[in-house]
Amino acid sequence: MIEVKIDGQRVAVAAGTTILAAARRLGLEIPTLCHHEALEPFGACRLCLVALDEGGRQSIVAACNYPLERSGLSVETGTPAVWQARKMSLKLLLARCPGVKVLQDLARQWRVDTADLLLTGDGEEECILCGLCVRVCREVIGKNAISFVYRGAERKVSTPFDAETDLCLGCAACAYLCPTGAIKVREEAGRLLIDRWHSDLEQALCSECGRPVVPAELLVQMREKAAEEGVPGEELLCLRCRRMRAAAAATALPVPQYGPADSFPARRSSREEPDVNQARKGK
C-alpha cells in the first residue's frame, strides 16, 4: 500500500491504482467520457485531467490512466489550470459534435461555448472517438470487429475496409457503451441492423412466441461458450416469454395452505398468460 494526497485528503491505495480510482474512493468526482471500469484505460478524451505534484515536479496528467506508484505524490483535481485544460478539451469535442447531448449538458454546466472557434461541426458527427466501442469489442467480446482507421482529423472507427464483416456478431455492446448514441441498433423485418458497421444479421427466434430475440451467430457462440463452461443449453426465449415462464413456474410452486385453494384467484390469471402470447404469435 502507498499513501498519496488528493485534494488535501490522504488516501492509502495499492501501488498501481489510477488517480481516478483513488479519487473515486474518496468520493471525489472527476469527469470522464472515454473511461469504463471494465476496460483498459485509454486516456483519449482528456476530460479527466488533474494536476500532479511529484515532489516539486508539476504536470497535468490524465487521471484515468495515471497509476500511482509511490507514496508522497500529491494530486489536485480542480486547480484553475486543470479546469482550463478540461474546458478546452470539452470545447474542442463540442465543436466537433455540437449535436451530442452529453457534451451539451456538460458545456452548460461548465459554461463552455464554441462561439470563438472557427471550425464547428454541422451536428451530423456524433462520434467523439472515445474508443469505448473499439475496446469493448476487443477486450470483452474478443472479436475486434471494429477498429480505429486513418489518423489525425481523419480518424474514425470502422470495420475492416469499411465493409460488412462476419466478425460482428451483433451483440451491440458497442452501442450499449457509446456515450453519445452514435451507434444505432435497429430491427427491421426480423433482422438486426447496425448501419454504422454495415451489419445486417439474421436473428434466432423465440421458441415460444416466435419473435426475433438475438442474432443467430451470437447465439451459436454463446451456447458454445456456455457448453465449455458446463452450463446446459436452454431453449431460446425472448425476455417477455422468459418472464412469463418464470412467473408461471413460481406461482405453480406449492403454496402454504392458509385457507381454501380458490381464495387465490391471482394464480388462475397467471396461468392464462401464455394464451396472450399465443395470440401475439398469430398476429
Added chain:
Amino acid sequence: MKTLKSAEELEVRREQIAGAGHREGASVAVCCGTGCSASGAREVVAAFEEQLLQRELEVPVLTRITGCHGFCEQGPLVVVEPGNIFYCRVEPEDVPEIIERTVLGAEAVERLLYVDPVSGEPVQQEAEVPFYRGQKRLTLGWNGQISPHRIEDYVGVGGYRALAGALGSLSPEQVIANIKESGLRGRGGGGFPAGRKWELCRRATGEPKYLICNADEGDPGCFQDRSLLEGNPHLVIEGAIIAAYAVGAAKGFIYVRNEYPLAVEHAGIALVQAREWGLLGEDILGSGFDFELQLTRGGGAFVCGEETALISSIEGLSGEPNPRPRPPYPVEKGLWGKPTLINNVKTLAAVPLITERGGAWYGQIGTAASKGTMIFSLTGKVNNTGLVEVPMGMTLQQLIYEIGGGIPGGKEFKAVQTGGPAGGCLPASKLDLPLDYEKLTEAGSIMGSGGMIVMDERTCMVDVARYFLSFTVDESCGKCTPCREGGRQMMAYLDEITAGRGKPEYLERLRELAAAMQAGSLCALGRLAPNPVLTTLRYFEDEYRVHIEERRCPAGVCKELITYSIDEEACTACRRCNRHCPTGAISGPKKEVPRLDPELCIRCGICRDVCRFDAIVVQ
C-alpha cells in the same frame, strides 16, 4: 566465413584485413549516400569501374562505395588515393581525366576541387574544406572511410573492438558506469541521460529484456539517422550489442521506416554479416553473452518515433501512443510488457567510441550538461547544406556561418528552426545561443533530433508556423482530443491570418489552444506541436500583426496578400521573366519593359527568382 570465437580471433582477422592492403596504393571512393546518389553518384561509380577495368592495370584499383560524407550540397563526392584528394560535383564525363591524372598521375584535377568561398583558393583535402574544419566528426567521420556493405572495412578501421573489450573485461555495471560518466544524453530528442536509462533497465525485473534502436526518423529535412544506418550500419549494431550486454537484453529490434530503402538494405546486410562473424547470436565472441538483433520496418507514421507508439507498432498494433503511458516507463514495462531499452540511432552510434575511449574522455567535449557531439541536418537557406557533427556548446552563429557558409545570395538571416517540426523558430538575436539541451528549451525551442532549418529574409514567419503545424496536424495519430482537434483549430486561425482575414483576437485564441495542447495532450507530439507557432509569436509577433492589421505579408510570401509588379527603372527588358512565367501573365513587345497582368498572375515567384536585376517588386 569462419565464426569468430574470441576477441583474439577478431584481432587476427583485423590484421589479415589490414594486410590485404586494398588501402595502400590507389583507390577511388565514391560517396553513395542518398544525397549523392540522387545527384548521380551511381553513374560515377559505374564509369570508374568500367574504365578502370578497361585499362587492365597491373595492380587493380579498387572503386569503393562509401556512406554519406555529409556535404550533400557538393555531391557526388569522390576521394581519390594517392593523395586523399577530394573532388566535388563529379560527373561521369570527369572520370577519364581523374583516372589519368590523379589515380595514375598523382596530381589533382583543379577544376573539380572545392573552392574556399572566402579565400577563393582551391582545397585538395576534405579536412581542409571550411565545412569540415569546424566539425568534430566522431561518429560520422567513419562514413567516408568504409563501404557500408563490407564488415571487413568496418573491422579494418577498428570496428567491434569496443564490443570485444566490453565483453572481455568489463562487467555490465562498468559499461553503464562508463556511459554515465560520459554524460551522453538521448539523441532522439528527449535528452534523457543514456546511462541512467540503461541503469533503470538493468535493474528492472522481467525476462526477457528487449532493446530497440529507434530509427524512425521523420522530421522534414532530417537525415542523420538515415545516413548513419546507410553509411555505417555496423557502428550502430556494435553500439546496440554493447547496450544489450549492459542492460541484459536478449533480443533487439532496429525499427527503421520503410521509406529509407538504402538504410533497410544496408542494415539488413550488416546484420547478416554480424551473425556470420559471430558478433550476434549465441555466445558472442566466446563471452557466453547471447543477443539476437533484427530489423523491423515501420510504415512511416511520424508518431511511431514516440516510444510507446513505436512499441505498439512492433507488437503489431496500430502505431499510436499507449493507453497506459508513463509510469511505468518502457525501461520497466515496454515491448510485450517486458523491460525495454529504446535508444536513438545517434545515441547508440556514440556508444562504441565511449566504451573504447572512456566516459571521461567523451565528457570533456561539450557544455556542463550537454556532452559530446551532436549531428545536425543543416538545411534551408544556407550555403553548405548537409550533415554536420559538432561539439555541443557551439553557437548557432558558428554553425550557420562558419560551417554552413552563411546565407546564399547575400540575403539576411531571419530565423532558424531547430528540433524539427516540433521545435521552435529562433531569431537573429538568439544566434549566440550555444547548442545545449537546456539553453534551446529556455529559448522556446528544442534540441530534438537535430534538425536545423535556416530561413532568410524572404521567409514569412506566419507561413512557416503554418507549414510546421500542418506537418504535425497531418501526423497526429488523432487519439487524444487536444492534439487532434486543437491542431486543426489552430490551423484554421493561421489559414485566416495568411489569407488576410485575420482578427486581432486570433493571436490570443492561438495562445489558448497552444496552452491546452501543451498541457493536455497524451504524448510529446501534441505537447510540442504548438512550438513553432508559440516561438514565432514570441519573436515575430509584429509580423503576425502586419498580416492582421495591414493585411500585408512583409516577406512577400502569403499569396493572398501580395501583388507582383515590375520596376520600370530597374528592368532591362531582358524578357527572362517573360519566358519563365508559367501562366503568360508577363507579356509585351521586345525591347520594352513587359507588362504584368495581375489577373493571370498566380504569385508563384518564379519571375522574382529568375530576375537578375531585382526588378520584380512584391507588395
